[in-house]
Amino acid sequence: MGDYLGIVVMAVLALSFVGVSLGVSALLAPKRPTPEKLDAYECGIVSDQESVERFPVQFYLVAMIFIAFDVEIIFLYPWAVRMRALELFGFFEMALFVVVLLIAYAYILREGVLDWAPKRTLDRETLMQGFRVEADRAKAALSEQDRGRKSEAA
Amino acid sequence: MEKDWLDHGITILVVILIFTVQMLITTFLVLFERKFVAWMQVRIGPNRAGPWGLFQTVADALKLMVKEIFVPRGADRTIYMLAPFLTVFPAFMAFAILPIGPSFEFVHGDKTHVVAIQGANLNVGILWLLAMSSVAVYGVMLAGWASGSKYSLLGSVRASAQVISYEAALSLSILPVLLWTGTLDLQEIVAAQSGWNWYAFGLLLIPFVSFFISGMAETNRLPFDLVEAESELVAGFHTEYGGARFMFFFLAEYINIMTISAVAVTLFLGGWNGPWVPVQADPAGWQVALGVLYFFLKTFVLLFLFIWIRATLPRMRYDQLMSFGWKILIPVNLVFLMVLAGLVVMQEVGAWPAGFFR
Numbered sequence: 001m002g003d004y005l006g007i008v009v010m011a012v013l014a015l016s017f018v019g020v021s022l023g024v025s026a027l028l029a030p031k032r033p034t035p036e037k038l039d040a041y042e043c044g045i046v047s048d049q050e051s052v053e054r055f056p057v058q059f060y061l062v063a064m065i066f067i068a069f070d071v072e073i074i075f076l077y078p079w080a081v082r083m084r085a086l087e088l089f090g091f092f093e094m095a096l097f098v099v100v101l102l103i104a105y106a107y108i109l110r111e112g113v114l115d116w117a118p119k120r121t122l123d124r125e126t127l128m129q130g131f132r133v134e135a136d137r138a139k140a141a142l143s144e145q146d147r148g149r150k151s152e153a154a
Numbered sequence: 155m156e157k158d159w160l161d162h163g164i165t166i167l168v169v170i171l172i173f174t175v176q177m178l179i180t181t182f183l184v185l186f187e188r189k190f191v192a193w194m195q196v197r198i199g200p201n202r203a204g205p206w207g208l209f210q211t212v213a214d215a216l217k218l219m220v221k222e223i224f225v226p227r228g229a230d231r232t233i234y235m236l237a238p239f240l241t242v243f244p245a246f247m248a249f250a251i252l253p254i255g256p257s258f259e260f261v262h263g264d265k266t267h268v269v270a271i272q273g274a275n276l277n278v279g280i281l282w283l284l285a286m287s288s289v290a291v292y293g294v295m296l297a298g299w300a301s302g303s304k305y306s307l308l309g310s311v312r313a314s315a316q317v318i319s320y321e322a323a324l325s326l327s328i329l330p331v332l333l334w335t336g337t338l339d340l341q342e343i344v345a346a347q348s349g350w351n352w353y354a355f356g357l358l359l360i361p362f363v364s365f366f367i368s369g370m371a372e373t374n375r376l377p378f379d380l381v382e383a384e385s386e387l388v389a390g391f392h393t394e395y396g397g398a399r400f401m402f403f404f405l406a407e408y409i410n411i412m413t414i415s416a417v418a419v420t421l422f423l424g425g426w427n428g429p430w431v432p433v434q435a436d437p438a439g440w441q442v443a444l445g446v447l448y449f450f451l452k453t454f455v456l457l458f459l460f461i462w463i464r465a466t467l468p469r470m471r472y473d474q475l476m477s478f479g480w481k482i483l484i485p486v487n488l489v490f491l492m493v494l495a496g497l498v499v500m501q502e503v504g505a506w507p508a509g510f511f512r
Binding site: 003004006009011014017018021022024025026028029031032033035038039040041042043055058059062063065066069070073077080081082083084087088090091095098102109115116117 | 169172177221224239243246274277281308321322332336338388393398401473481484485491495503
């Protein structure tokens with residue numbers, strides 16, 4: 001065990017702290033559960049829905065990208081420690097590895113995986129153009145109606 | 155050197171001391187933060203429990219202990235009960251590996267004993283820390299998932315995405331230090347910064363700043379506390395927790411802040427190094443004490459910075475948070491690492507003399 005003795009002692013201390021405070025709490029705390037108390041918190045109103053089971057897919061994507069980066073970091077650690085001994089060979093090997101990762105990173109960026117804000121697909125000019133088209137169409141429809149009414153009157 | 159019962163006894167004693175100090179500092183850190191934020195907002199802050207509100211945290215802890223413990227109906231019972239342990243346990247464990255003061259020797263009988271003011275001198279050193287911070291993510295994630303509440307689930311999903319993103323940045327900003335010293339051993343990293351060769355004073359200032367920022371995000375502190383975001387998520391992943399279990403989450407948060415500050419001090423600010431405390435085989439008693447004092451002083455400076463930033467900055471938006479982590483911190487750290495590696499290799503090969511830059 002040797003070096004890990006301190007870790008074990010710390011673990012015992014942490015566990016006993018947690019155990020003691022839970023034990024004390026179990027002894028001192030009241031226990032009066034009511035149906036309303038056991039409901040999920042909903043700002044005071046009675047909840048009529050189970051907790052959400054769907055959330056944005058981007059969270060999954062981040063988890064996947066993280067794995068790629070984390071594996072890379074795992075490789076970087078031993079290399080960083082021994083880098084002086086590995087000299088130029090090690091440096092170029094790792095540079096190649098990082099460049100490959102950066103290419104993947106650029107692809108991720110281009111695909112918009114890391115864009116969390118709502119996409120702004122329309123700029124102001126296009127938007128205004130759309131409004132103008134809509135306005136023209138509405139105007140045309142109105143004058144059509146007018147013409148119809150006039151012919152009726154006639 | 156073979157270790158005997160005395161060495162083991164000393165280790166146990168040191169760990170108990172570290173644990174006590176950890177608890178004490180955390181207790182007063184909570185009070186210090188509340189007082190300080192209060193002063194910055196022109197309030198008085200806690201002032202009822204004891205002189206200057208000194209016992210406020212103790213009173214809070216006692217209050218939380220006597221609060222009812224219940225499990226919400228929609229919760230996954232086992233995981234709901236387990237999650238607070240998974241958060242607080244690694245928080246305690248991470249601090250055990252940090253070298254707090256210089257090692258000293260004493261002679262007992264015919265044998266010389268070395269006392270390291272450090273819980274455990276692991277040869278994997280800093281990797282232990284990363285492992286513990288990874289385990290802590292599970293606590294947050296499972297707490298939110300098992301609670302059976304919308305706010306908890308959303309908070310925990312946000313939390314896991316945030317913490318793993320910034321963990322990548324955190325690990326990347328530790329790498330330059332390892333590259334520079336060529337060891338994972340924290341004692342050696344501290345010894346390498348003796349004199350005024352603190353890493354934050356040289357090229358490694360960039361990873362230091364990045365480490366500090368990702369540390370803030372990793373511990374879910376303002377301006378990165380979207381995990382809790384009271385204004386939108388009630389209390390985030392620990393909405394459904396109360397009593398002693400909530401206390402564990404709260405405690406873990408503050409222990410983590412202290413650990414991150416202490417790690418930053420060890421890696422970038424010279425650990426226990428300072429004036430009149432040289433790295434030597436057998437320092438005098440007062441030098442050891444001074445070294446420990448330096449370590450905690452530097453840690454307190456960083457802790458103060460944590461609180462200062464909390465009182466100053468507003469919360470970030472989630473998309474800003476994610477793009478800051480992924481589009482700025484990670485690429486900058488990666489590129490800096492490769493540039494530094496290039497410089498070191500050129501020096502090894504002999505393109506310029508050793509000590510040309512630092």
